[in-house]
Amino acid sequence: MMMKKLIISTFLVTGLMSGVMAEERVITTSAYITQVVEALGKERLLVGADTTSRYNDELKKLPDVGYRIALSTEGMLSLKPSLILWSSDSGPKNVVEQVNKSGIQTYVLAKPSNLDELKSLVTQVGEIFNEPTKSEALKQSLEKKHxxxxxxMSKRGARKTLFIMEEMGGGGSKSFAGGDTSATALIDLLGLKNPFASQFNAYKAVNLETQIQQDAEIVLIGTRKEFAEKNMPVIRKDVSSIGWPKPVQPKCVFEVDISHVLVYGVHLYDDALTLSRMIDECLEEAK
Known part of the structure; x- marks a missing residue:
């Protein structure tokens, strides 16, 4: 972490006296970075972005430089970028090293996992693009939404919530989020409680009996498919859709777009508020 901070600080001292100029050609390598660039009004400078950054129609028009941990040296350099914003987990390592040796200006930005880290990211990107006023306004907006x-949270209480990762598993099995996952971080952000977080880490297939034993009131189902309602990352589902017997079904089931709600970026707070209000509405109806 100290090394990352040193890299950023060094570039800030040597290369940011007048900010990023309008003719810059920028590549971003993770959605959480792209979201900040877009929120600061600098998306017009983008000439390429990684696969995780293709979360709206305009960004899908940009050349795809690959998944953030499987980037291509040739693919990135062919776009003739003048600035690359690396995610702290960008890779492979040899690609990052090759691109860095090309003389292109680069910055390494740490992946945030809480509000303070996200605000720090906004500050750093604001400095890179010489937009301190916009970055300060964005941070204040995030604090308000938080x-x-x-x-x-205080009105609802810590309702038990499970997260099913639909794209994992196979043969009819369902993989549930445990501790140290982005899904559990989302549940925590909503002030809810994932019973599996204290039982195992990562994602794990769980049999039906164990699922039911958690006594969850809310179930979230994570998918990557295109949602029917544009820009709506949450869809309420019938409680029977998860296959539990009727007497023990949860009160609320929602399908969530993991390309939105599992990225700890500036859009997450809007998505979390949308989901939070939908949960409250559902719980009220279930009384």
């Missing part, structure tokens, strides 16, 4: 989520 406050609204905390209000929802």
């Amino acid at each position: 406050g609204l989520l905390k209000d929802d």
Whole structure:
């Protein structure tokens, strides 16, 4: 972590006295970085982005430089970038090293996992693009939304919630989120409680009996498919859709777009507030 901070600080001192100029050609390598660039009004400078950054129609028009941990040296350099914003987990290592040796200006930005780290990222990107006023306004907006989520939490309480990762597993099995996952981080952000977080880490197939024993009121189903409603990352589902016997079905089931809600970026707070309000509406109806 100290090394990453040193890299960023060195570039800030030597290369940011006048900020990023309008003619810059920028590549971003993770959605959480792209979201900040877009929020600061600099998306017009993008000439390429990684696969995880293709979350709207405009970004899908950009050349795809590959998944953030499987990037291509040739693919990136062919776009003639003047600035590359690396994610702290960008790879493979040899690609990062080859691109860095090309003389292109680069920055390494740490992946955030909480509000303070996200605000730090916004500050850093704001400095890179010489947009301190916009970055400060964005941070204040994030703090306000975080406050609204905390209000929802205090009214709702820590309801037991499970997260099914639909794209994992096979043969009819369902993989559930445990501790140290982005899914559990989402549940925590909503002030809910994942019973599996204390039982195992990562994602694990769980039999039906064990699922039911958790006594969850809410179930979230994570998918990557295109949602029917544009820009709506959450869809309410019938509680029977998860296959539990009727007497023990949860109160609420939602399908969530993991390309949105599992990225700890500036869009997450909007998505989390949307989901939070839908959960409250569902729980009220279930009384």
